[in-house]
Amino acid sequence: MSSETETTEDGIVREIGHDEFDPVGTLALILIYFVIIGGLWAFMYFVEFLGNGPTVV
Amino acid sequence: MEVFANEYPDEAWVVRAALGSAFVALAIGGLMGLIQTLHRTGFYDSLISNADYYTVLTLHGVAMVLLFTIFFLVGFFQWAITDSLGRKSEDIRITKLWYGMMVLGSAMSAVTILGGFVDSGSLSGVEADVLYTFYAPLEAHPLYYMGLAVFIIGTWIAGFDWFRSWWAWKKENPDERMPLRTFMVLTTMLMWYLASLGVAISVVFFLIPWSLGIFDSVNSLLTRTLFWFFGHPVVYFWLMPVYMMWYVIMPKLAGGRLFSDPLARIVFVLFLVLSVPTGIHHQYVDPGIAEGFKFLAMTNTMFLLLPSLLTAFTVVASIEHGARQRGGEGYFGWLTALPWGKPAFTGMTLAGLMFAAAGFSGMINAGMSINYLVHNTLWVVGHFHMTVGTAVALSIMAATYWFLPKITGREIFSRRLGLAQVLLWFIGMVLMGNAMHRAGLAGVPRRTADPTYDQVIYDGAYGAIGELRFQIALGGVLLSLSLVLFFAHLVLSSFDIGERAAATPDSIPAPLSGPEQAPKVLDNIRLWTSIAVVLILITYILPLASIVTDGGGWLGDSYGVIVAEYVLPAVSSTIDIFVGVVA
Ligand code: HEM
Ligand SMILES: [Cu+2]
Numbered sequence: 001m002s003s004e005t006e007t008t009e010d011g012i013v014r015e016i017g018h019d020e021f022d023p024v025g026t027l028a029l030i031l032i033y034f035v036i037i038g039g040l041w042a043f044m045y046f047v048e049f050l051g052n053g054p055t056v057v
Numbered sequence: 058m059e060v061f062a063n064e065y066p067d068e069a070w071v072v073r074a075a076l077g078s079a080f081v082a083l084a085i086g087g088l089m090g091l092i093q094t095l096h097r098t099g100f101y102d103s104l105i106s107n108a109d110y111y112t113v114l115t116l117h118g119v120a121m122v123l124l125f126t127i128f129f130l131v132g133f134f135q136w137a138i139t140d141s142l143g144r145k146s147e148d149i150r151i152t153k154l155w156y157g158m159m160v161l162g163s164a165m166s167a168v169t170i171l172g173g174f175v176d177s178g179s180l181s182g183v184e185a186d187v188l189y190t191f192y193a194p195l196e197a198h199p200l201y202y203m204g205l206a207v208f209i210i211g212t213w214i215a216g217f218d219w220f221r222s223w224w225a226w227k228k229e230n231p232d233e234r235m236p237l238r239t240f241m242v243l244t245t246m247l248m249w250y251l252a253s254l255g256v257a258i259s260v261v262f263f264l265i266p267w268s269l270g271i272f273d274s275v276n277s278l279l280t281r282t283l284f285w286f287f288g289h290p291v292v293y294f295w296l297m298p299v300y301m302m303w304y305v306i307m308p309k310l311a312g313g314r315l316f317s318d319p320l321a322r323i324v325f326v327l328f329l330v331l332s333v334p335t336g337i338h339h340q341y342v343d344p345g346i347a348e349g350f351k352f353l354a355m356t357n358t359m360f361l362l363l364p365s366l367l368t369a370f371t372v373v374a375s376i377e378h379g380a381r382q383r384g385g386e387g388y389f390g391w392l393t394a395l396p397w398g399k400p401a402f403t404g405m406t407l408a409g410l411m412f413a414a415a416g417f418s419g420m421i422n423a424g425m426s427i428n429y430l431v432h433n434t435l436w437v438v439g440h441f442h443m444t445v446g447t448a449v450a451l452s453i454m455a456a457t458y459w460f461l462p463k464i465t466g467r468e469i470f471s472r473r474l475g476l477a478q479v480l481l482w483f484i485g486m487v488l489m490g491n492a493m494h495r496a497g498l499a500g501v502p503r504r505t506a507d508p509t510y511d512q513v514i515y516d517g518a519y520g521a522i523g524e525l526r527f528q529i530a531l532g533g534v535l536l537s538l539s540l541v542l543f544f545a546h547l548v549l550s551s552f553d554i555g556e557r558a559a560a561t562p563d564s565i566p567a568p569l570s571g572p573e574q575a576p577k578v579l580d581n582i583r584l585w586t587s588i589a590v591v592l593i594l595i596t597y598i599l600p601l602a603s604i605v606t607d608g609g610g611w612l613g614d615s616y617g618v619i620v621a622e623y624v625l626p627a628v629s630s631t632i633d634i635f636v637g638v639v640a
């Protein structure tokens with residue numbers, strides 16, 4: 001381990017240009033995030049509205 | 058090309074000084090944080106009295122979110138401007154002047170806050186236990202407000218300094234596109250000018266004269282609304298430099314290129330346009346502001362999710378590009394090809410991950426009706442320790458591992474130590490942040506030295522309250538340990554020891570989709586600023602007018618609007634006439 005900033009250390013094995021790059025991994029991660037957020041949103045209903053009696057709506 | 062520190066020694070000096078000030082504030086704030094967690098959970102509450110808790114809390118809030126974040130920002134932005142335009146400061150004396158003013162202002166405010174610990178002697182009347190939100194009816198020593206004013210004017214001059222560099226560059230390069238980092242700095246500063254106007258008016262026209270005894274009272278709701286006019290957009294002032302790190306540094310560390318320069322510009326334009334006209338979402342439960350105005354603020358807030366979602370996409374895609382260039386494959390396999398050994402990369406990724414989680418509690422806060430369930434509870438504290446306390450603070454600490462060699466010319470001490478530090482922060486915050494959210498749901502209030510009451514038994518949705526207290530205390534201790542590692546690292550890096558090599562020059566790779574793809578109108582910052590102003594007028598003119606007319610005039614009544622409603626109208630019209638004479 002020497003320098004944080006040396007370019008030789010970047011480990012790049014191939015150049016991928018704009019047209020060859022298809023960010024499917026990003027799509028997969030973002031879909032997972034949306035599923036989690038949606039699930040939490042539904043969960044909130046149970047935790048707050050059904051769990052704690054009357055509340056201000 | 059040379060390392061920044063050697064190419065621009067004067068500018069690098071200011072950057073180092075600003076970072077130094079930021080880290081001093083972080084150290085002080087961290088110590089206060091530790092005291093708070095242990096005190097309010099009951100694990101160690103004999104160090105300070107319950108009354109002094111609010112002095113500690115004020116110091117923690119001011120040191121963390123006003124001083125630490127903003128000092129780091131000005132240092133980082135100075136680097137961004139100098140490096141991306143490739144030119145020295147137009148007049149280094151001005152650069153040093155604004156830094157000096159910020160230090161002076163901080164010192165003035167800090168003295169008054171520290172005065173809160175002293176109950177006798179010459180400092181006994183000097184105190185500022187008003188928390189970092191400092192609106193009336195809480196009142197501080199005039200020096201506290203004056204210090205804040207000097208600090209803010211310092212940041213305004215800094216913005217002017219950076220605009221000057223840009224104007225000079227533009228003259229010499231009339232046909233070139235504004236560099237991305239310059240674009241980010243200038244849009245952020247324009248947002249800041251609009252936002253800080255609210256707090257400047259509140260401090261200069263109301264709080265200072267009031268604390269000097271020139272006015273007997275001020276309209277509390279007015280100072281509160283003016284604070285939140287600034288108090289929401291200030292979170293973007295913390296966040297936008299961090300977005301710059303994520304857009305500019307992370308792709309580089311991952312071995313890739315920024316996915317899209319135009320998208321990055323759009324995100325900053327959206328922040329400029331939408332940041333300010335949302336502040337009323339902090340006042341959903343305030344009496345004296347009509348529901349309709351609150352609804353408008355909520356709508357703008359929901360639109361503000363857009364730039365953060367765009368950022369999630371752009372940044373993750375840029376990192377994925379790096380991973381694929383490093384040989385990564387598959388839908389998820391590319392994640393293993395990322396440079397997890399670099400503390401700067403790992404730290405910023407963890408910070409981003411925490412931010413994604415905090416996005417959920419943010420959506421809860423933003424909803425007008427659901428907000429009632431969490432308002433002023435520990436939930437909110439959990440939320441902002443995951444956003445500003447981690448997404449921002451951890452990104453800053455992590456980025457420092459990359460940034461320090463540029464501005465000192467020396468490598469950092471040890472990657473492994475850096476990795477341990479960022480990981481410890483993340484774990485500590487998972488514990489503290491999560492437990493705070495849950496405690497808030499159970500009804501535990503924020504800003505409370507001793508949140509136990511005879512008649513109240515907290516009823517957790519699941520899990521016992523004792524377990525939550527333990528997690529909050531343990532998380533706080535881990536966070537403090539992480540800070541100790543961070544500071545030890547800074548000290549060790551400044552000696553000639555460790556796995557060091559001289560820092561090597563470094564450049565930011567060109568984006569995959571460059572600025573030539575971005576429509577020219579994006580750089581028309583005058584247009585975007587005007588739209589921002591129009592939106593601010595639409596959202597604020599009417600509520601402010603009704604706060605002044607219904608709340609007992611510009612100076613209201615120091616016991617708040619509720620009381621003011623019962624005060625003789627004659628009194629308020631006399632005050633109006635008085636203001637007419639003064640102004
Ligand atoms: C060692 C790490 C930290 C610990 C242990 C800690 C602990 C705490 C605790 C327990 C509170 C709640 C006090 C109450 O409501 O009664 C608090 C409030 C707060 N913290 Fe932290 N914190 C830490 C780091 C940070 C960081 C890094 C930031 C931001 C950059 C931050 C910003 C704030 C703010 C703005 C408040 C609210 C102050 C107020 O209500 O006036 N904290 N902190
Ligand atoms: Cu807000």
